[in-house]
Amino acid sequence: MKILALNGPNLNLLGTREPEIYGYETLADIEAEMKATLPEIEIEFRQTNSEAELITWIGETRGLYDGIIINPAALTHTSLGLYDALKAVADEVPAVEVHLSNTHTREEIRHKSITAPACVGQIMGFKGFGYTLALRALAHSLKSS
Numbered sequence: 001m002k003i004l005a006l007n008g009p010n011l012n013l014l015g016t017r018e019p020e021i022y023g024y025e026t027l028a029d030i031e032a033e034m035k036a037t038l039p040e041i042e043i044e045f046r047q048t049n050s051e052a053e054l055i056t057w058i059g060e061t062r063g064l065y066d067g068i069i070i071n072p073a074a075l076t077h078t079s080l081g082l083y084d085a086l087k088a089v090a091d092e093v094p095a096v097e098v099h100l101s102n103t104h105t106r107e108e109i110r111h112k113s114i115t116a117p118a119c120v121g122q123i124m125g126f127k128g129f130g131y132t133l134a135l136r137a138l139a140h141s142l143k144s145s
Contacts (some may be wrong), residue, residue, distance in 0.1 A: 003044070013064070054075070068089075080114060097115055
């Protein structure tokens with residue numbers, strides 16, 4: 001099984017950016033934890049601050065990956081393009097959306113996810129551990145289908 005883990009804008013700043021909200025783990029810490037938890041799953045981890053790059057990466061997943069874990073970050077609430085890209089590959093490459101914070105406890109603008117309806121599920125509020133939960137959920141979903 002091969003999973004693509006995509007990370008959106010400003011997630012390269014994890015560990016130092018508002019740690020009271022996002023935690024002290026870096027993306028490298030989160031990646032290492034995911035790989036240690038389910039070592040039999042191949043995980044490719046990417047981060048970009050570019051919406052266009054995320055859309056391109058999603059569009060290239062068919063035939064290469066079994067699933068996507070995506071933290072679109074702030075693009076969650078604004079990107080119809082990401083929704084369309086996820087929806088376009090969903091029949092072959094299902095996605096799970098993950099967020100470090102519980103967006104429903106934050107500013108109202110963060111309460112609605114445009115991208116979540118294109119995903120098989122959403123996990124939020126568990127900081128870095130949410131990625132491991134997303135990986136487990138996606139692996140379970142893929143094995144069940």
